[in-house]
Amino acid sequence: AVPCLRTAAPASAASGGGAALLADEDLADGVHYSEEALSDFAGKQGYRLRLNHLEVNPSAGGLHILAAKAGDTVNALETVDSQAQRELAKGNKIVAGINADSFDLDYGSNRGILIQNGSILTSQPYSAYTTDQPAFFVDRQNGAHIGPLRVGGEIQIGSGYKAETDLVNRNHFWGPAGYKSPVNSTRLYTAALMADHRMVHGTGAPPAEQAYALIQLRDYDGNLHVGSTYKGQVVLTYASAGFTFPKDCVVYAGYGTKAAQVKALTAGMDVTLTYHLYTGGYTQNPDGTLKDRGTQADDVVTAVNSFQLLARGGALNHAVVDSVGTDKRARTVIGITGAGIVHIVTVSEPGPKFSASEGATMKDIANYMLTSLNCRDVVNMDGGGSTDMIVRNAGDGRLKTVNYPTEGKPRKVSDSLLIASDRALPGSRSYLSDTTADMTVDGPYTFKITSGSKPSFAMGTPGIFSVRLVKRQGSDYFYQVTPTGAPGQQAGVYVNGGPRLLVLTVGGSAETAVVSDTTAPFTVRQGGQYQFKLTSALRPQLVAGSPSFSVSFAKREGSRWYFKVRAVGRPGQGCGFYINRAAKPVAVGSIK
Incomplete structure (x- = not known):
């Protein structure tokens, strides 16, 4: 391991x-x-x-370390658990996960970049986004990083049109997922944009000038793989959104001042499309295109934005x-x-x-x-x-x-970061417990642990509960826990070094709970001393049952209180010692 x-x-x-x-x-x-x-x-x-x-x-x-998306769709919402269940159905053995990027509450589109299994689901909304709000990303060598990460694309259509196409599946023009996206822009969309594969817009109205080219790509599985070059043809053009497109196609859109360029494209034109990832800094041309995109980072397989x-x-x-x-x-x-x-x-x-x-x-x-x-x-x-x-x-x-x-x-x-393992996961427990639910304990409580051999029984946080094995019957082991901490304090119970069994909470009436290190009869020479160690959240009272012993407080160490008892009587005399005016003595001492 x-x-x-x-x-x-x-x-x-x-x-x-x-x-x-x-x-x-x-x-x-x-x-x-x-x-x-x-x-x-x-x-x-x-x-x-x-x-x-x-x-x-x-x-x-x-x-x-994987990135997951609600519904495997850009504009969708699911709980983290539902996203994990989707990945489990794909054969990924998910052991943990968290929520990731912020998102548009109405549509479910994440704000920033999202890379799944080396493919681009969404790009940054604008070039500077991950400089200010960096991504968490993982490369093929299993190295984890925090820093800028940008999508950089180039498209060539026919012999006369070539342009950057850095914005992928950014269909918002305002709101959390699009408030700074450039209006006059070209954008590329995949069929993962919506669950029904429609070309639609999210928050904020796009410019009145729009144009769309439907491009069918060869050897394209619906995912834009980082570092790959795709070839295909323009098959249709549209003047407005609302149409549906198949999984083996992408949509190249122009908005505002960029619409005329896309509107000039015609069916049958050859297309070459390439995407890369870049990290580090960049420089920008006056028209907003990038002069230097930074350091190429095509080995990134997973990325979520912060x-x-x-x-x-x-x-x-x-x-x-x-x-x-x-x-x-x-x-x-x-x-x-x-x-x-x-x-x-x-x-x-x-x-x-x-x-x-x-x-x-x-x-x-x-x-x-x-x-x-x-x-x-x-x-x-x-x-x-x-x-x-x-x-x-x-x-x-x-x-x-x-x-x-x-x-x-x-x-x-919108999206999540999930942890998966191909290795065998921790197996079932090696014991049975008669108690498995979290509980509040006011006084001593006994667990019955059934195990083929003597089990270990431990508290995750020391000083809150004491533990002792009180008896064994065959393969049943009985462990008694007694609260010694303050009311409200908690500790986990761990058996055989495995995962937490349950959580115990010190009850409100446990303030008077005291554990003594001495419970058996003991003997002290005349004039000699003996020391009790009492564990309690509050200072306990220890008294002798007769004048044959005197009792004095010695010291305190956290929740441990030490009392010295001196044999001041004659040999043969003795008495019981009582904690907090209890009816029964905790131990009996005699003088020799």
């Missing part, structure tokens, strides 16, 4: 507060999932966050985080470390079914990604009600939402 490279510092240390680990498991080789409840986040008292975290090693064997760049080279992007996203909201963020490890984090905000997380500002979550997870570059994806993370837990054949959606259920979104 290829593990993720674990971060050096625990999240609680860098976030400036405490942390309860609620989930912690490997989903596949190179994919680790965890959930944390953070308190006093960013060193601010009372600042509570619930984080869901995927740590992904792109170089792990059999691992694939909403904002939060950090670059290990430093905050103050132009964004000081003025944008200063409110506490649900967030979806992606970061990459210097070693190439990808960290994907969602932050939940209050909703109708959840209130234990306030949401985060962009600056606070960016700082967390830099300091806790050692990321160098960080981008913010769509957030708020769109924030969604799904995972397939070990031993569970289904994907499920693990964050806490703002609207009480996952929102339909």
Whole structure:
């Protein structure tokens, strides 16, 4: 197995507060999932966050990072889970995923570039878009990157027409998906534009001057593969939109001042069409065409656009985080470390079914990604009600939402970033538990774990519950957990080192719960001392049942309280020791 490279510092240390680990498991080789409840986040008292975290090693064997699109259609909306189900039907073994780009709520078109399996579904809406709002992309060598990424196309029709055609499936002229797209432009559309393969426009009216050429391409499967050159012919021309076109055709459109050039094209003209991807900077001619497109990047196989760049080279992007996203909201963020490890984090905000997380500002979550997870570059994806993370837990054949959606259920979104693995996924659990649902515990509670050999039983967060094996009956092992933390604190239960079984919460009446390190009878020489260690969220009271022993408080270490008892009576005397005025002694001491 290829593990993720674990971060050096625990999240609680860098976030400036405490942390309860609620989930912690490997989903596949190179994919680790965890959930944390953070308190006093960013060193601010009372600042509570619930984080869901995927740590992904792109170089792990059999691992694939994929981009998915709602309905496999540019203008469509689906939940992240529905998009993942579509990919599962194609044979991709999805183990996790998140929502990606922001989008037009009315039509479902994503704002920026989207590359699927080395093919262009949508381009940037204008040349500068991914310079300001970079893409997250993965190359054929499984390297992950954050930076500018642009589509660059060239088309030649007949012997006299040659032009750039950089805008692909950008059918909006206003709104989130088209507000800065150049009006006087040529654009190329594939049949994936709409589910019914119609040539239509989205938000904003196009110019009155329009022209369309329907081009049939040879050896074209409906996908514009990066780095490929296609040849074909113009088969029809149109003066307005609204027509339907087949999957083996593309539409070349001219708008405004560019319409006349397309209107002059005629059926039968030969066509050559080529597309590449470019990263880095670019230079532009006075007429808006590109003089230098940047560095060719045809090895990119997956790309989704971000909403904002939060950090670059290990430093905050103050132009964004000081003025944008200063409110506490649900967030979806992606970061990459210097070693190439990808960290994907969602932050939940209050909703109708959840209130234990306030949401985060962009600056606070960016700082967390830099300091806790050692990321160098960080981008913010769509957030708020769109924030969604799904995972397939070990031993569970289904994907499920693990964050806490703002609207009480996952929102339909435009596109998603999915993690797939060709390797065998973690199998079923090696034990049976009589308790499998999350629960609140006010006092001692006993689990029955059925296992072929003695199982390990552990709490994900120490100091909140104590654990002890109380008995065994054949292959049944009984483990008793007792709350020692403060009411409301949580910890996950883990058996045999596997995925989280459930989450235990300390109940409100557990404030008086105390665990003693001494429960058996003991003997002390006359004048000698013995020490009790009592574990409790609040300071307990320990008293001797007779004057033969004196009791004094010694010290405190977190939730551990130490008491010294001295044998001041005569040999043969003894008594019981009582915690918090209990009716029965926790232990009995005698003097020798």
